[in-house]
Amino acid sequence: MAIAQALQTQDVAKPTTPASPPASRPAVSVTPEQIAIVKSTASVLKDYGEAITTVFYKNIIDENPELKNVFSLTSQATGAQPRALAAAVLGYATFIDDLPRLQHAVERIAHKHASLQIQPAQYDVVGKYLIQAIGIVLGAAATPEIVDAWTAAYGALANVFIGREDILYNEARARDDSKGWVGWRKFRVQRRQYAAGEDATEGILSLYLAPVDGKPLPSYEPGQYTSLQIFIPELGVLQSRQYSLSQAPRPAGDYYRISVKRDLGTTGQTPLGVISNRLHDLIKEGDEVELSQPQGEFVVEETPVPTPSTAAAAPAAPVDQESLAPLVLLSAGVGVTPVISILETAAPQGRTISWLHGSHSRKVLPFNKEVQAIRATHPQRIQTYTVLTEAETEAAATSPNDTVVTGTHLKVAELPAADRDRLLHLSDKRTGYYICGPSSFMAESRDALQSLGVAPERIHLELFATGDM
Incomplete structure (x- = not known):
């Protein structure tokens, strides 16, 4: 709902401001003229979007090498990340005058960003290099009017993301009477398990992960995931991947379970899964990894609705x-x-x-x-x-x-x-x-x-x- 409300405030008929921008950030207005300009560039982005995002990722990582710890280097190597960003930018340009159409995509991205601990300042860095990449690829075609329009449009959307992710972080902290956390938390591999009959080559490995600090874990919505982060020596950086929590929440709050399939890649096309293979082959019981708080929007939306015969019953009464x-x-x-x-x-x-x-x-x-x-x-x-x-x-x-x-x-x-x-x-x-x-x-x-x-x-x-x- 928060995403929908924020997006609905952006209307082509008037200057727009995201709903309830974070207190630490200025509101960003996008004029009807700027919206029209951004929408008119959709056809250009369809042709040049991937070139723009490829330049963007190269420059931002070259000049900010610490971001290698944030971006998936596998997705960079395969081109999946530039393609995904190009599609997202194209979608924004296409529906900037009908932004509620993008509600699901924005919600999905916000949850993933929260699981990766993305911070507001990083949006400013991304904006700088994205606008720069537009100018590099389009050259003289990137007129001052186009650059100004995209700068304003990006700033407005960044505030929507920042506002939503701030809510997700606060919800994580407050989860289960403040048992939740924000940031990376150390977990110890308590148990490794393949299902009966499975082997290490074909099977799915379940890891039972207990918090090193021994404090009870918060619950989560069935269907959600956690980000797992480990150091990759051969790359010299941290890398993280998202893994579904493959078990109903435990009232005891003593461990989380994830289940990981080995990624063998495709010969000559994609690299081996750097994290999945390490988890299968090198991470042993007693080793430590880091997890972020559970996130994800793949959760059951249909909630029990009392029938007329139970509507007036006490809260503890069973639902029909x-x-x-x-x-x-x-x-x-x-x-x-x-x-x-x-x-x-x-x-x-x-x-x-x-x-x-x-x-x-x-x-x-x-x-x-x-x-x-x-x-x-x-x-x-x-x-x-x-x-x-x-x-x-x-x-x-x-x-x-x-x-x-x-x-x-x-x-x-x-x-x-x-x-x-x-x-x-x-x-x-x-x-x-x-x-x-x-x-x-x-x-x-x-x-x-x-x-x-x-x-x-x-x-x-x-x-x-x-x-x-």
Whole structure:
């Protein structure tokens, strides 16, 4: 809501100011004329945006080498980060007169920035080098009017981000009666675990991480992630990556669990995952890493709504199960990591849940025992549907509500009619759909659901890669 309110204050009809700018920063006005100029540059950014952001990253890192500890050097090497920033800048130029359209992207970026501990002063540095890069790439075409318009537009958007991230930091500090924190906190690897049957080459490694200071940990929203930071000796810098918290929040607050798939890269195309491989091969029990406070917007939005018969009851009265919206969880590969936390949390609430997952084989099917145990505990309300790319004679269903099939991958559009009706709960317009996996899988699943009549606002995606969808 805070993002929407801030963005809605920017209107082409009048000079604009972000809502409630941080007290330490001046408000920035963008005139209607400047908005028109920025919008008119969208076609230029479509052609030159990646060139601009490539120059931007090179110059800002060359002249501020300490930022190597902030930016993902892998995303720099692959070009993913310049492409993502170019797309974001293009989106801003295109919708600067309709900024609520960008609410989801801004919220997603704000959460990631908060997980990386981005500070207001860093926005000033970014603004300087971004405007400089526009001038370098466009040359004489970057007129003073264009430069002034983009300077004002960037300043206004920076204040929106800074204001939202300030809220996220304050919420983190106050979480669970001030058990939360801001900044990087030391954690010790308490336990390393591969699921039964998994090996270190193919499997997903779960790390149980306990705070070194021994103080209780705050809770988090199922589906959220934490940033993990470690020093990479061969690069000489700190690097961080985001990993979903792959377990329902623990009342004891004694540890967090993340689950990491080894990133082998693609020969000749992308480098090996510098952090995932180090976690699999070099980080041992007893070693220390640093984590930031949990963040992320991939959380269940549908909250229990009391029915008329319970509305006047005492707060402790149980909520009618019929008032709970069904959940459909769709995942592929390591995309299960935020989904399992949602499943573990939602099942005891009395929700009706379908979990559809795609995997190579039972051997690398993450959290299979946990999922089966949850389904066995709630046999009437939880159904699972698994697509394996490798046929296995032992991959038989374990119960009437457990379907196992062989196929190329999980395709919502190709579900048999009977399975589609049973699993997707399309007739209930409150159903929430939560999707995580490769971007192509998520886009395909989203499009299939929309073609079946699911409203876009009920479809939620968690994207592990840099950028947005």
